[in-house]
Amino acid sequence: MKEVYSVNDHSNVCEPSVHIYKINKILNIYQLYCHFNDKKSVLINKDKSFQWIGIGQYKAIQLDEINPAAVEKTFKGYFKHIDTDLKRHVKLFGGFHFDQLGSSYFKDFDLSHFYIPKVQIEIANGETIVTLIDGSQEELNQIVLAIENLDTLIGNLNITINTPEIASVVDLDLNQFKDNVLKATHLMTTSDLDKVVLSRKKRVQMTHIDPADILYRALTNDEFSYFAMIPSNDAIFITKTPEQLVKLEGQTYVTNAIAGTMDKNMPDAKNVLLNDEKNLMEHQLVTNSIVSDLKQVTEDIVYHHSPIIMENQFFYHLYTPISGKLQNASLLDLAKILHPTPALGGFPKYLSNAFLKEANEERGLYGAPLGYMDLCGDGEFIVSIRSMLIQGNEALMFGGCGIIKDSQVDLEVHETEIKFNPMFKMLGGKL
Known part of the structure; x- marks a missing residue:
């Protein structure tokens, strides 16, 4: 009908x-x-x-x-x-x-x-x-x-999905990433910088990449994440991210703090994460910063003071929902005020942003606000972590992690390595 x-x-x-x-x-x-x-x-x-x-x-x-x-x-x-x-x-x-x-x-x-x-x-x-x-x-x-x-219904369709192979994988900036971790942790002992989010990139050549296949895999995967793709000329930017930046309906906004991550394969991962000092500290920095930023446009802020667990296919995350009523601002104003949260850039913002400028990571749309707004002013923006840029049969993948003064280089390399897995799965390949 x-x-x-x-x-x-x-x-x-x-x-x-x-x-x-x-x-x-x-x-x-x-x-x-x-x-x-x-x-x-x-x-x-x-x-x-x-x-x-x-x-x-x-x-x-x-x-x-x-x-x-x-x-x-x-x-x-x-x-x-x-x-x-x-x-x-x-x-x-x-x-x-x-x-x-x-x-x-x-x-x-x-x-x-x-x-x-x-x-x-x-x-x-x-x-x-x-x-x-x-x-x-x-x-x-x-x-x-x-x-x-x-x-x-996808289950009713007779669909043949390509199963491509990985032709090559190149770490573009692994040594630079390691150096930046060391520089950041050292700077944190001599300045007010508490946290900075660093990232690295992989260039992956596949035997075949079809955006329709990527969409199909996203739809048939039970992972609790947003999915978005946006084309420009011959390139397509794709993200499968757990992270919402902000949603607005009328004057009611919803956002959240997501920071602190643990591999689900670790023994007793949930309890370890909820009691891990490094992850709890990182999460509290993010929550405090978001609440402080929101006070620019509203005094009506509702949130819990202890994080809960958010789960997706590969990770557990520390998660704090935040909501309230917006005053004298629009959705895009709110997105600008909130981005980058400490989960994406660091804390304090002015110091972490300065460090990232020197780190020369060239993020582009990685970790950036992506979403929609309608003519009523309502809409939603997400944060494009776990993302990749597709051109032909090549994918440029991005993965990041939060660095605080006690961070260890090898552990941060391992964490970012895990964060490439969702992109490899979307492409249909395996490392």
Whole structure:
């Protein structure tokens, strides 16, 4: 069963038409991804209750600076007269680089890199909403006719997924990473720097990489993580991350502190993590910093003072949910205020940011805010850790860890090595 939901067509105003179609069943996002040939962006939340795919491009908002206010103003400026009941269906998707330094690896992605896809399909609450921007009702009808009878369940599909092999793996900066760990721990004994998050990269050549296969593996994996992909030219940035930066609905925001990690294969890993001084200290730094940052825009902050355990396929994480009511700020303002949290950059921010600048890690979209905002101002941004940049059959992988004064080089190398596993699994390969 399907119905036309609403239409926005201001023929006397220089604005795009917006057509909405509701299909009263859940379509399969993998099938949708394979169906469309144009460039596609994807966002799936942790429990897969919200799945979104953007196809093609109505407008790109791409700036050579990190400027959330300019991005938001430009986005909303395209739709000044849109009907109120359509606003939540028109979404802006993209992200900001980790910092203003940019990265030679991410030359295809601007420092502020966002799209308004021409076709947007949202799968949630037992239904599928198709939004067409700057198109005709006939065009929308053709799209719906083509997709409404796609198989809805992956289990019903006769799918052949490639099983590629790893052709080569190169550690790009392992020695630099080790040196930076030593420099950071030494600096912590002579300055107020408490924590810095360092990262390393691997360049992996596969016999075959298909983004559709990566999406399929993400959907059939029970890991409790976000999944997102965003293309630009011939590159695709993909992340499978446990970390939410912030979500906003109305004036209610939700964020969290995630810091402190332990391999699930370690004996009694949960209890060890909950009592591990290094991880507890790291987590408390992150929580305190986020709460302090939030006080810039709200005094209504609710959180527990002791962390709980969050679990995914490979790791246990220390986790503290934080929520409240936002005052006189937008979602993008909040993302800018919170990023980078100490879980991504370090603490204090001014010292950790200065150290990272000297460390010359060239993060680009790694560890950066990635997500969506609708015309109501609601939306969600995640943190793109556990991520990789795909170009052809090559993947540039990123992994990081928090460094405090007692950190040991060999243990941090081991921790980052483990954090590459989710990317290898998404590619279908094994080390």
